[in-house]
Amino acid sequence: MAATATATPAPDRRADRRRRLVPYLLLAPGIAWLLVFFFVPMFTLFQTSLQEGSIQQGYVLTWRWANYTEALSTFSSQYLRSFFYAAVATVAALLLGYPLAYFIAHRAGRWRNLFLLLVIMPLLVSFLVRTLAWKIILADQGPVVEGLKAVGALPASGRLLATSWAVVAGLMYNYLPFMILPLYASLEKIDPRLIEAAQDLYSSPFTAFRKVTLPLSLPGVVAGTLLMFIPAAGDFVHARFLGTPSQYMIGNVIESRFLVVLDYPTAAALSFVLMATILVLVVTYLRRVDVEQVL
Amino acid sequence: MTAGGVTTERMPTPRDFEQWEPPPPARQPAWQGWRDRLGRHWLVVFSGLVLLYLFIPIIVTVLFSFNDNLGRFNFTWRGFTIEHWRNACGVPGLCPAMVRSLQVATIATIGATILGSLIAFALVRHRFRGRGPTNLALFLPMATPEIVMGTSLLALFLNLGMTRGFRTIVIGHIMFNISFVVVTVKARLQGQDANLEEAAMDLYADEWTTFRKVTLPLAMPGIIAGALLAFALSFDDFVITNFVSGNTVTFPMFVWGAAQRGIPPQVNVMATLMFAVALTAALVGLLGRRRT
Numbered sequence: 062m063a064a065t066a067t068a069t070p071a072p073d074r075r076a077d078r079r080r081r082l083v084p085y086l087l088l089a090p091g092i093a094w095l096l097v098f099f100f101v102p103m104f105t106l107f108q109t110s111l112q113e114g115s116i117q118q119g120y121v122l123t124w125r126w127a128n129y130t131e132a133l134s135t136f137s138s139q140y141l142r143s144f145f146y147a148a149v150a151t152v153a154a155l156l157l158g159y160p161l162a163y164f165i166a167h168r169a170g171r172w173r174n175l176f177l178l179l180v181i182m183p184l185l186v187s188f189l190v191r192t193l194a195w196k197i198i199l200a201d202q203g204p205v206v207e208g209l210k211a212v213g214a215l216p217a218s219g220r221l222l223a224t225s226w227a228v229v230a231g232l233m234y235n236y237l238p239f240m241i242l243p244l245y246a247s248l249e250k251i252d253p254r255l256i257e258a259a260q261d262l263y264s265s266p267f268t269a270f271r272k273v274t275l276p277l278s279l280p281g282v283v284a285g286t287l288l289m290f291i292p293a294a295g296d297f298v299h300a301r302f303l304g305t306p307s308q309y310m311i312g313n314v315i316e317s318r319f320l321v322v323l324d325y326p327t328a329a330a331l332s333f334v335l336m337a338t339i340l341v342l343v344v345t346y347l348r349r350v351d352v353e354q355v356l
Numbered sequence: 357m358t359a360g361g362v363t364t365e366r367m368p369t370p371r372d373f374e375q376w377e378p379p380p381p382a383r384q385p386a387w388q389g390w391r392d393r394l395g396r397h398w399l400v401v402f403s404g405l406v407l408l409y410l411f412i413p414i415i416v417t418v419l420f421s422f423n424d425n426l427g428r429f430n431f432t433w434r435g436f437t438i439e440h441w442r443n444a445c446g447v448p449g450l451c452p453a454m455v456r457s458l459q460v461a462t463i464a465t466i467g468a469t470i471l472g473s474l475i476a477f478a479l480v481r482h483r484f485r486g487r488g489p490t491n492l493a494l495f496l497p498m499a500t501p502e503i504v505m506g507t508s509l510l511a512l513f514l515n516l517g518m519t520r521g522f523r524t525i526v527i528g529h530i531m532f533n534i535s536f537v538v539v540t541v542k543a544r545l546q547g548q549d550a551n552l553e554e555a556a557m558d559l560y561a562d563e564w565t566t567f568r569k570v571t572l573p574l575a576m577p578g579i580i581a582g583a584l585l586a587f588a589l590s591f592d593d594f595v596i597t598n599f600v601s602g603n604t605v606t607f608p609m610f611v612w613g614a615a616q617r618g619i620p621p622q623v624n625v626m627a628t629l630m631f632a633v634a635l636t637a638a639l640v641g642l643l644g645r646r647r648t
Contacts, residue, residue: 080563084482091471091534092493098531099497102508109511157406164403174642176407183410185634186417187592189611190627193619194413197420200431237410287499295501298594302615312503319507319599325514332507336500343499 103336110329120325132330136314140334143310146225147293150232151286154240157233158285162244163274167253180241188235192302195231196222199303227303228310232293239288247281248274283346291339311335414631421624428618440621444629447620453610454626460522460606461591464529468590469583471530472537473575479538480545481553481571494535505532506599513600520602528600529590536589537582544578581641588634 110128112120133140165176183191198205199221209215221227251274259269297312306313311331318328424435445451475494478484497505509528513520552574556566594608601609611623 081484084478084484087474087478087482088484088490091475091538092490094471094531095493095497095534098509098512098527099500099505100493102505102512105511105515106504106508109515157409160399161403161406164399168399178638178642179407180410181638182635183414184588185638186414186631187608187611187627189594189608189615190417190623191413193611193615194416194420197416197431198412202432234409234413291499291501295503295595297503315503315507316598319510325511328507329511332504336504339501340499 106329107333109325110333112326112329114326116323116325125326128326128330129334132327133334135327136311136331139309139314140311140331142308143294143296143312143335144338146229146232146310147290147296150229150236150293151240151290153229154233154237154289155244155282155286158237158241158244159282162241162248162281166245166248166251173249177242177245180245181238183234184238189298189302192231192235192298195227195234196302199227199230222303223305223308225304225308228299228308231299231303232296235299236289236293239292240285243284243288244278244281247278247284251277287343287346291343294339295335417624418628418631421621421628423621423624425621428620430619430621430624440625444622444625447614447622449605450610450620450622450626453605453607456522456604457591457607460525460529461587463526464533464590465583465587467526467530468533468537468586469579472534472582472586473541473579475534475538476541476545476578477571477575480542481550494538497532498535498539502532502593502595503599506596509596510599520600521604524600524602525597525604525606528596529593532593532596533586533589536585540582540585541575541578544581545575548574584637584641591630 108122109120111122111124111126113123113125113128114120161180165173165180169176186194197203200206201220201222206215206219206221209221210217210219215221255273255277256269259273260266264272294310295312297310297316300308300310300313312335315328315331315335318324318331322328419433420430421440422436422438423430423433424437424439426434440446475490479487479490506528509524509531510520512518513524518524553566553570556570557563561569592608594612597606597609598612605613607626611619614620614623
């Protein structure tokens, strides 16, 4: 890290100053891009959320805070549903993903990379197409529905498609690799001798897991849940493909307000609230984790 | 465990005791060993089931590209055909959308890889003030839901009166890919020995030569990995594209539009092709890494 600062013998002052400029020159183009196309748009979104008017007459900034209260009271059910669905899907994915990540990290031996490839394979199929595949799998009269009916888990008229189950299952499926990979990364770093040591000291496998493995893998749990929860909470594809309007999430409302109804202020207000809520959740969650570590 | 009394009913003889081996030291009771073994098998079975679950939609996607479907619907299996593969571009708009996605992904990848790699070099190889804000600026796009980035870009373009299309899609894709490239390249740079660069400089290479002959070649695998990631993310991006594309149709936009009317099996053909290409690339990468 200190290479450029110390390597050259007796640097004169001008070269020294030039060298200190180098990192800023390297940063400038990328950071400028993010400023113009990430941070400035956030500000514009905020401004848009306080506008008033109609699509015919144009929207004007009037600092109308009522946009927020109106939007939230109208769409509170979709808003809460988003966070509920995302939370259920995230917890389910954690329960499914943790054992698999553990298996790959500590039991797969030299086949690790192959198993990791298997885990990311779904990501190689186009996101929308893989969601539509669930529509085929869960279809009425499909093998899954008929099977569940045969064992009595589903009433004769029951269906999976167009229910909350389908939407949550879809969310869980599509973001599962994002849960497994960080879990694997942190589990893989654990020295198996630590677990052995715990067992040598007469702890049961369960206690060893609870006191050694789990705490050491927490960074992975944190990263995985965030990587999954954030996109899941803002999703609108699953509710559209696998659900009905009564499963619609806040993303569906934002999408249709922005692109169909052209009610920009309401859409912007909802989008901004979503952003703010997630930011608050992330910051509370990450308070003790160094940002650079997560990166 | 091996004391012999388990299998026979007879009294133990002195011979049995001679053959008796002491159990390994500090061993748990037998039932716990069984529980261990059960635990291990449970883990294997459970992991296998999760992997199977991850695979089912892939199998379905590939299978239904061969489905002899009826009309506009491709939801139930009706028999095998290769017709859709022979007629892959038969659906109007599908192949142009594929081409457009490739173009967008190529340009966005080049842009994001250059901008992101430069940032990664600055972060790993240089000391400077403002690290904290820089890291935050890179972290926020990854912690923000795509829908928020998409809508905010849309708000910007609406306010500027910019026509939405190819250009705005590329702008958005470069934006969300920068952070991913930085993370990937940074990981590679951090793993490599800074002493090599010092050695080059000690041997009177100037900074530019050192960068060109030592730093860049060593960082190349990271840069390529970052570029591949950016390409994959850009090619398949739907959420941001949906808000900034206007009337321009990329492959995901085509699928989204077609979903309202019924997905033609040719979409599955394209998805299968993309899957095959990506899988090949991943396998080549995997084998390449094993060799070195």
